[in-house]
Amino acid sequence: MNQAGESGTQARFEFSGRAAEYFRIWIVNVFLTIITLGIYSAWAKVRRNRYLYGSTSLGGAAFDYLADPVAILKGRLIAVGFLALYSAAGHFAPPLQSLLALLFLPFLPWIVIRARKFTLRNTAYRNIRFDFNARKREAAAVYIGWPILIPLSMMLLYPFYVWRRAQFLTARSAYGMQTFEFRANPGAYYLAYLKFGALFLLVLASGSALFVLGLTQTDSGSRVAAVALALLATFFALLATFSYKDVCVANLTWSAIALNGMQTQCTLQTRRLYWIALSNLFAVLLSAGLLIPWATIRMARYRVSSLRLDGAQNLDALVGTQSESIGAAGEEIGEFLGIDIGL
Amino acid sequence: MxxxxxxxxxxxxxxxxxxxxxxxxxxxxxxxxxxxxxxxxxxxxxxxxxxxxxxxxxxxxxxxxxxxxxxxxxxxxxxxxxxxxxxxxxxRLETAWPYILALFVCTAAAVWGLVNYGVPEIARRAAFAMPVEADRALARSTLEVLDHRLFEPSQLEASRREALEARFRSAVAALDPRYEFRLELRRSEAIGANAFALPDGTIVVTDALVQLAENDEELLAVLAHEIGHVIHRHALRSVMQNSAVALLLAFAVGDVVSVTSLAAALPTMLVGAKFSRDFEREADRFALEFLRARHIPTYHATVILQRLEAAAGRTPDGLDYLSSHPGIEERAELFGRAP
Missing domain, CATH: 2.30.29.30 (Pleckstrin-homology domain (PH domain)/Phosphotyrosine-binding domain (PTB))
Known part of the structure; x- marks a missing residue:
């Protein structure tokens, strides 16, 4: 478990969840959610997260998910209400929909901050909660300002934006009285995206070459087969390319989180993550959804177990603080609109 | 202790x-x-x-x-x-396998019941509780957009058009006065022989369909089916049903999103196709009553449907579950065959 290293003690994050156990919790969640027409989903979310957090441990202590289901239910009702209004406007009065989107924009920084705050406040480890404290102005710059600049820079600023967002989300986070630091530089993100771009072009070029080669087949049967094979190969190669980029960015981001002389290290491998994601997809589709819990546990185990903490001897010295509760509307709206708030 | x-x-x-x-x-x-x-x-x-x-x-x-x-x-x-x-x-519920097995069966039954009866019934009630203006708003400027992108003016002779419109007006005279049923004739290369209804009561028919029909009764059978979609408020109901299922699915198996969105989109599509077939059946039943009330032999519907299918090319067997319309055999059964 713990080994002495040059930089002090290393502690691995461990995941003890089991698919058979989680399956039973999941099926109860699905059943109760369906017969209550979605109301129970708030309680289901809490149980699911309690299981996943509780199965994750570091240095012999587990993580704790403390969110109040009633707060989540209220947040979901607000989110669903807003979405219903928005989509109804789209059907009945399209100009009103644009107006709603415009009115919504000033709330975006608030939503981002509240969402992250809700998640972190309700995450505890060793009876000390995490927290998030950011100014709306900074959130507005990161979530509204940068996305406007990126297309103007012909995507050249995109890697910098990814770095900036991760920095914002990390450096404004806290554990008890301690504030996190983000120790990555934008250059590493540029390098990752450069490699990704080169790989992407290579895949596209070889895919097109295969496609053209397929078209030159004289026999019509083998022509169809060759073209289909080329398309399929390109599709899976592209999927792998995107996995590669995701893994690079995740490793950079999760290896840069520092707290009180400790730092996380993330060592995901593209090959393994790609295999897990792809086999999960087929397992879920072929089992008509029954293997969803298995897929969830498998992915969580791999992600958690590829994370470790250097300098873990400093853990005991961390100091806690008192904090009050917070509403979940921001998190639920953010989740529904697919705003990228988590790391 | x-x-x-x-x-x-x-x-x-x-x-x-x-x-x-x-x-x-x-x-x-x-x-x-x-x-x-x-x-x-x-x-x-x-x-x-x-x-x-x-x-x-x-x-x-x-x-x-x-x-x-x-x-x-x-x-x-x-x-x-x-x-x-x-x-x-x-x-205890979450631990014992016999409970889990029972719960699994109950979940499957609940999903089945909700998709077959629960959601459609709630959407039906909600749609009929809304004023007709809602349907009208749903269709606003749709025809203008279609005219711009898809349609050209009808090239049928003026006398033929007027005769058809007169026949249509007298046929819809006795229907719900809240709807303003209008017949719009258009020419379109893209969609071929076709007819569809906008939720405000506008029925669009292509020249190709008029030419495909051998008599006005066949055309009226198609129009009756389209009027059925309007009267039963299928546009509004379909919007509500599909959003409800998508939302419930997202809530029930929230994990799917993390696996892949494709796994979530597929069941929504399958359920959507099922709803669509149910609406077609309802519109068919409306057409049946409509034709009977006007003493038009119902087999005309079968004849024109068969001709439409022949014109569109046959769909492969076994894909019925994915299709948005019921199979031709089932519809021929309902309307009866030509004597």
Missing amino acids: TSLNARYFDGRTARGHEVRLRFDATGHVEITGIEPGLRFALGTLSISSRVGNTPRSIALPNGAKCETDDNDAVDAALAAQSQQRYARLRH
Whole structure:
């Protein structure tokens, strides 16, 4: 478990969840959610997260998910209400929909901050909660300002934006009285995206070459087969390319989180993550959804177990603080609109 | 009397202490292993409910927390004081395979019932509770957009057009006066022989369909089907049903999103196609009544449907479940065959 290293003690994050156990919790969640027409989903979310957090441990202590289901239910009702209004406007009065989107924009920084705050406040480890404290102005710059600049820079600023967002989300986070630091530089993100771009072009070029080669087949049967094979190969190669980029960015981001002389290290491998994601997809589709819990546990185990903490001897010295509760509307709206708030 | 080992976290620092908790018969818990030792009434503790075998946390009135892996001991202590009855019941539900099997069957039945009866019935009631103006708003400027992108003016002779419109007007005269049924004739290369209804009562028919029909009765059969879509408010209901299913699915199996969105999109599409077939059946039944009330032989519908299918090229067998319309055989059964 713990080994002495040059930089002090290393502690691995461990995941003890089991698919058979989680399956039973999941099926109860699905059943109760369906017969209550979605109301129970708030309680289901809490149980699911309690299981996943509780199965994750570091240095012999587990993580704790403390969110109040009633707060989540209220947040979901607000989110669903807003979405219903928005989509109804789209059907009945399209100009009103644009107006709603415009009115919504000033709330975006608030939503981002509240969402992250809700998640972190309700995450505890060793009876000390995490927290998030950011100014709306900074959130507005990161979530509204940068996305406007990126297309103007012909995507050249995109890697910098990814770095900036991760920095914002990390450096404004806290554990008890301690504030996190983000120790990555934008250059590493540029390098990752450069490699990704080169790989992407290579895949596209070889895919097109295969496609053209397929078209030159004289026999019509083998022509169809060759073209289909080329398309399929390109599709899976592209999927792998995107996995590669995701893994690079995740490793950079999760290896840069520092707290009180400790730092996380993330060592995901593209090959393994790609295999897990792809086999999960087929397992879920072929089992008509029954293997969803298995897929969830498998992915969580791999992600958690590829994370470790250097300098873990400093853990005991961390100091806690008192904090009050917070509403979940921001998190639920953010989740529904697919705003990228988590790391 | 129950006792268990736990880690004690005071909430001020992250340092943990190994402690022992002893639950006694008087409903108190005694904590030893820290100085000074502590003693609380069980009622003042807040003990988290059990989730699988994840560690339990026991919050103390002094702001500290005890974390323990000994779930069974915690449950025994709670049972002795008859606390957390519902939580323990839920845990039993989440643990025993026979319950899980029963629950799985119930879940499948509930999904089936909801998709077949629950959601369509709720959407039907909601749609009919809304004023007709809602349907009109739904169709606003749709025809203009289509005219711009897809259609050219009809090239049928003026006399033929007028005759058709007159026939249509007299046929819809007795229908719900809240709808303004209008026949719009258009020419379109893209969609060929076709007809469709906008929710405000506008029925669009292509020149190719008029030419495909051998008599006005056949055309009226198609128009009756389209009027059925309007009267039964299928546009509004389809919007509501599809969003409800998508939302419920997202809520019920929230995990899917993390696996892949494709796994979530597929069932929504399948259910959407099923709803669509149900609407077609309802429109067919409306057409049947409509034709009968006007003493038009219903087999005309079968004849024109068969001709439409022949013109569109046959769909492969076995794909019926994915199709948005019921099969031709089923529809011929309903309308009867030509004598």
